[in-house]
Amino acid sequence: MLFKKYLSEMDNANREIRFMRLLVAGLAVLTLIEGVAMAKLAGSERIVLVPPEITRSFWVSGNAVSREYLEEMAYWYAGLALNVTPAVSDYQNKLFLKYAAPSEYGRLQAEMGARAEFLKKNNAATQFSVRNVTTDEKNLRVALSGTLVTWTSDKKAGERNATYLVGFKFMNGKLYVSDFKETSDKNPFGDPAGSQP
Secondary structure (H helix, E strand, O other), X not given: OHHHHHHHHHHHHHHHHHHHHHHHHHHHHHHHHHHHHHHHHOOOOOOOOOOOOOOOOOOEOOOOEOHHHHHHHHHHHHHHHHOEOOOOHHHHHHHHHOOEOHHHHHHHHHHHHHHHHHHHHHOEEEEEEEEEEEXXXXXXXXXXXXXXXXXXXXXXXXXXXXEXXXXXXXXXXXXXXXXXXXXXXXXXXXXXXXXXX
């Protein structure tokens, strides 16, 4: 009887040891899986950055946008289109066209593509420095006047005063680019003679 009791206690101890070993192995596998998951998630957090200084407020209503918003967006789009090198032209064109008005997408794509091809063919780069901003809030247009510098390889190929018009369409609470063209200082919005705002 004592022998049977001894064997029974030994079997129980063996079962407990097996259970503990399985439990430890399961915990080790779980720890390994968690470690891999944490390694994959490390560095994937999203940080939202704001400009170091916000000097003007913007607003958007059901059918209008603020003058400040138009100016900031026009400045950004002009930078995408005019501060270009052959290496970044394709990327910047894609980014610009991402915000093109659907009705004007084809025309803007052709114009931006022609500009990019010209830069690549001539190994040229352009830089536009804005000097003056004129806004037509009613028609959602902004004229940017400044200096356009063209570089070929590492040499300055030209510098001239230029004015560019950025036209917008406001649809579904979003501002889309509908026009981007060079105009003149005398007629910054490119209007027919006598019909300037």
